[in-house]
Amino acid sequence: MSPSDFFYRNREIAGFSNPSRATYTAVRELLENSLDAAESLEVPPNIFLRISEVAGQTESETKFYIMRVEDNGTGVPADHIPSAFGQIFYGSKYELKQARGTFGLGGTMAVLYGQITTHEPVKIESSTGGDIHEFIMNIDIQNNRANIFKHNIRQNPTGWRGTSIEIQMDGDYSRIMHRLIEYLKQTAMVVPYADITYIDPKGRLYKYERGTDTLPPLPQPVRPHPHGIDVEMVKRLISTDKKSRNMKSFMMENFQGVGAITAEKFLKSADINLKSKPKTLSSEEMVRIVRATKDYEGFKRPIASCLSPIGVELFETGISKELGISEDDYLKVVTRKPSTYLGYPFIVEAAVAAGNTIRKSHGPGIHIYRFANRIPLLFDEGSGVIWKAAHKNINWKTYSVEKDTSIVIAVHVCSTKIPYKSVGKEFMADQPNVEKEVTNAIREAARGVRSYISKRTRIQREKRRLNIFNNYLPVIAQFATRLSEKEEMPDITPLLTAVSTVIPEEKSTLAEVPQIVEESSE
Numbered sequence: 001m002s003p004s005d006f007f008y009r010n011r012e013i014a015g016f017s018n019p020s021r022a023t024y025t026a027v028r029e030l031l032e033n034s035l036d037a038a039e040s041l042e043v044p045p046n047i048f049l050r051i052s053e054v055a056g057q058t059e060s061e062t063k064f065y066i067m068r069v070e071d072n073g074t075g076v077p078a079d080h081i082p083s084a085f086g087q088i089f090y091g092s093k094y095e096l097k098q099a100r101g102t103f104g105l106g107g108t109m110a111v112l113y114g115q116i117t118t119h120e121p122v123k124i125e126s127s128t129g130g131d132i133h134e135f136i137m138n139i140d141i142q143n144n145r146a147n148i149f150k151h152n153i154r155q156n157p158t159g160w161r162g163t164s165i166e167i168q169m170d171g172d173y174s175r176i177m178h179r180l181i182e183y184l185k186q187t188a189m190v191v192p193y194a195d196i197t198y199i200d201p202k203g204r205l206y207k208y209e210r211g212t213d214t215l216p217p218l219p220q221p222v223r224p225h226p227h228g229i230d231v232e233m234v235k236r237l238i239s240t241d242k243k244s245r246n247m248k249s250f251m252m253e254n255f256q257g258v259g260a261i262t263a264e265k266f267l268k269s270a271d272i273n274l275k276s277k278p279k280t281l282s283s284e285e286m287v288r289i290v291r292a293t294k295d296y297e298g299f300k301r302p303i304a305s306c307l308s309p310i311g312v313e314l315f316e317t318g319i320s321k322e323l324g325i326s327e328d329d330y331l332k333v334v335t336r337k338p339s340t341y342l343g344y345p346f347i348v349e350a351a352v353a354a355g356n357t358i359r360k361s362h363g364p365g366i367h368i369y370r371f372a373n374r375i376p377l378l379f380d381e382g383s384g385v386i387w388k389a390a391h392k393n394i395n396w397k398t399y400s401v402e403k404d405t406s407i408v409i410a411v412h413v414c415s416t417k418i419p420y421k422s423v424g425k426e427f428m429a430d431q432p433n434v435e436k437e438v439t440n441a442i443r444e445a446a447r448g449v450r451s452y453i454s455k456r457t458r459i460q461r462e463k464r465r466l467n468i469f470n471n472y473l474p475v476i477a478q479f480a481t482r483l484s485e486k487e488e489m490p491d492i493t494p495l496l497t498a499v500s501t502v503i504p505e506e507k508s509t510l511a512e513v514p515q516i517v518e519e520s521s522e
Contacts (some may be wrong), residue, residue, distance in 0.1 A: 002144035003088035007109060012072065014105060016113045023171035024180055027051075028107030030165060031068040032375060035191060044213050045194040046072045049184075051173065053201045053204055064118055065171045065201065067110075070164035075128035078153075083122055085111055085140045085165070086146025097306040098219040098414050100373050107305060110167055112139055117170035121149055126163040132156045167377040173201055184208060186320055186369060186376035189309055190412060192318035193258060202230065211321040212314065219308040222416075223256040226266075226293040227302075228343025234286050238278045247281075248274045257300035257351030257435075266296050297522040302345035304338035307414050310374065311335060315316045319351055319410060329355030332445045340435040343455020346415035348434075350441035352407065354449055359406035366390060366401070369410040372418045372425070377427055385419075389438040400450040406451070412436055429468045469495070 007014055015025035015081035017333050027171055031047060038045035047069070054064040071357045077082050083090045088108050111122045121138045137152040173180075178202070188208035193215050196208040222234065237254045251263040257339065258266070270292035273284060281289075293299075310318070316333045325331050333351040340346070358367075370377040370386045390409050401407055419429040428434065473492045 001141060004108075004112060004139055004141045004144040007088060007105070007182070007369060008112060008141050008328040011109065011113060011116075011421055013107045015103065016109060018172070019117075019170050020172035022113050022117075022169065023051075023065070023067075023173055024176045025106075026067060026110035026167065026169060026171075027069075027180060028375075029110050030167075031187065031196075032100045033107050034069055034071030034073055034163070035187075035194060037075075037373075038070055038194075039215060040218065041074045041161075042215060042218065043194075044210055044215065045191070047196045049197065049200050050199040051171075052199075053173075054168065062170050062172045064168060065173060066166060066168050068164065070162065072160075072162045076124075076126045076163055077128055077163050078126070079131040081124055081126060081133065081135050082137060082146035082148055084439075085122060085135075086137055087144055088112075088188060094188070097221045098373055098416055099307050100375055106164070106223045108139070110169070111165075113267075114167040114169035115139055116141075118168045120168040123166040124163070125158050125165075127161055129159060129161045130156060132160070139375060180343045181206065183376055183378055186371070186378070187374075189318040189322045189369065189410070190371050190374045190376070191320055191369055192314055203508045208322075210486065211317045214313055214314065216308050216314060220305045222303050222306040223254060225343040225345075226251075226255050226258065226296070226299050227304040227339075227340070228417075229255075229290060229292050231283075231286050231295060234290060238281065241278060244278055247272055247278060250278045252320070256303050262298055263298075266292065269296055288447050291485065293450075301338070302340050304342065304345050307338065307345060307347050309335055309349055309414050312349075313353055315349055315412065319353060319408075320401065323353060323361065323408065324357055326355070326357055329353060329357045330449060332448055334441055334444045336437055336441050336444075339394060339433060341419070341435050342417075344415055344417040346413060346418075346434060346437070348437040348441040349412040349414075350438070350445045351410040352449060353410075354405070354407045354446040355453060358408050362406055362408060364404040364406050366396070367406075367408045369408065371410070371412040372420075372428060373414050374412070379426040384421075385430050386413075386438055388430065389435055390442055392433070393439040394442060394446075398450070399446050400453045405453065409442060409445075411441065413438065423515045 008402070011017070016022040027049065031049065034047050035045050048071075049066045052066050052068075054066060056250075058065050085108060088105060090108070108459070109466050114120065114122065115138045121136050124135045124137070126133055131153050132155070134152040134154070135148060136147045137146045138149050139145075180315050184196060184206065185208070188194065188196060192211040193210070193213060195210045197206075198206040238250070241250060241254060247267055248260070248263045251266065252260065264274060270289050272289060312333045312335055316331065319325060319331065319333070334349065336348045336350075338345050338347050351494065368381070368387060368390055370381075370384065377384070389454045390411075413428065413434065419431045419434065421427055423431050473495065477489045477492050
């Protein structure tokens, strides 16, 4: 069975379980491919998305839609287009570095789903800066390759660079509309340097304008860390290695953070001869090496250059832009130091927001936004490590957060290997190290919440007090004038000024955030 045939029979594994979910997943996969293409070129992404209803359809529960996504990314070379969109597991993201997708599955699955539900081919236009290549094709499911019906080449007078893809598919837009709009909003939150334009089936325009032209640094590919290897990986490294003359040089050439001294000490601990040639290792010796890497503590921590966190400034820009945060609201963003799980590096970023803006837009309670490698995780909200960290690991009473308090928590985890529980990338598994870092990141971002809430409470109390004076002092002054049989009422302005001075004083101290430390596993 070919990979295309397997996912044709089991498309729910990749998130195409029903027409509404398939509509959402197709948008997400194509949009994220476009974002990756623009970011790899180090230009702010310009994404155009349009979903239009096919004309002349009868009323039914689901309908045929045409989905078009266009970007200003790198473009796809013409000789790679048939494989990139017509072959499952064909991709450019198999290096060891942070990426939104790694399987070479999502975009092709959208094409496959459209084909099996409408029997219509996909239309792809792409340019790397030269001529524009247009392909009309579908997938040979049994052989996992593209069937090309047309390939047109035309001139590119404007010098456009990028890719556009147009797919006709069966969908249920009405059921997924709100979720889709929320996905675009959250994407704009973690990609504040992108400009996203969306036109829905009713012709309504949604515009998510960029808040900055600054992009985070690109992640750099790295060699594997010894703590993350297995026997199969060792066999592959040995078969492709052409430089190493002995095991000492093999360790130094193929793994990150392994120098001459570390290689010698490790191989001695694993009882492997330093001068042995890698290709002469027996199966028993390979297993012994892998087992020894799990226990050896002399390796350096994994290199974090393969990661690209959003950063405090960009994350703060995105959240402020999409949630409408004002100066009177509380917003704290933190980026933790790199950590590791099972030999894979990861970085956790967290933001906590509170205030009147959050209360008006979200209502009371704790509201969580979850992101992994800049992908919003919208489904299975009550599952995964982020929900557990926010709701079970933190005692919010320590921060004066009650049930009716409005608070927003946004957590972003970036890694070379996100511990997803499914191919659909909806929520993360409970990895202890990841859970610990997420918990501590939220705590760090929330340290000023108690101070903010208490000061806001005092301000509201003083405003209510001032309102009482405003309402009753004029009446008291009027009766006092009558009792004293005087003609003119006393001037109450100085008294009102005196009782209101505490409000600006309280406001001026809202920015002073003491370090509130909860019991932590740090």
